[in-house]
Amino acid sequence: RQVIRKALTSTEIPVYQLSKPKPKPVIDFVKPIILEWLRQDEQAPPKQRHTAKRIYQRLVDEHGFTGGESTVRRYVRELRVSPPKAFVPLDFPPGRFAQFDWGEVTVHLQGKQVKVQVFCMRCTYSRKIFIKTFAHQKQEALLQGHVDAFEFFGAVPQVITYDNLTTAVKKVLEGKNREEQERFIQLRAHYLFESYFCDPGKGHQKGQVENLVQFAQRQFFTPVPSVSSLEELNQILPL
Incomplete structure (x- = not known):
């Protein structure tokens, strides 16, 4: 026991x-x-x-x-013999990997120009994407975004790649080890997926989702949309 x-x-x-x-x-x-x-x-x-x-x-x-x-x-x-260097796989088996990142865009919300945060997740094999806007990048937005993304995909990737965002990482330890936030651990434990954190300052290790952030900014937020609420804004996004 x-x-x-x-x-x-x-x-x-x-x-x-x-x-x-x-x-x-x-x-x-x-x-x-x-x-x-x-x-x-x-x-x-x-x-x-x-x-x-x-x-x-x-x-x-x-x-x-x-x-x-x-x-x-x-x-x-x-x-x-030098220690083996960590690497990010470029060959992605079906259902195995996904990547996550935040983006930021400007919109006209109720007649005012404001900045909103864009939750972006991409499955690396199918290239299927999920995008949703939030008013902030706080932990509740991070967690809710995951729940909505998994529902949209109809599945949970086995491994998700992240930056060392403070809403998920409490402390960066030696090598690939991280002390994660308790609520983020609970999310992973509930959905049974693993987290993979990029090396500090090495965001290119999740290039697919970084390209997605740029694509979303050009495709869905150009020209600058005018909406009355984030709910209305999310209606034009692939979610």
């Missing part, structure tokens, strides 16, 4: 973590030496830099290293 209760309240996939790293006494002793040699290599000509084999030979000859060559090779490889 404790395991089930923890799973129901957690939004993270459980991962086994060691309470402390396993000791590697043989290689740990020479790690600082290897690091210093590799730092020195940065100033040396490319053809005169240490190979893992040469590092092993020097460790044996100069420091009495008793470990195996494979141990040294493994550690050097860990230092030299």
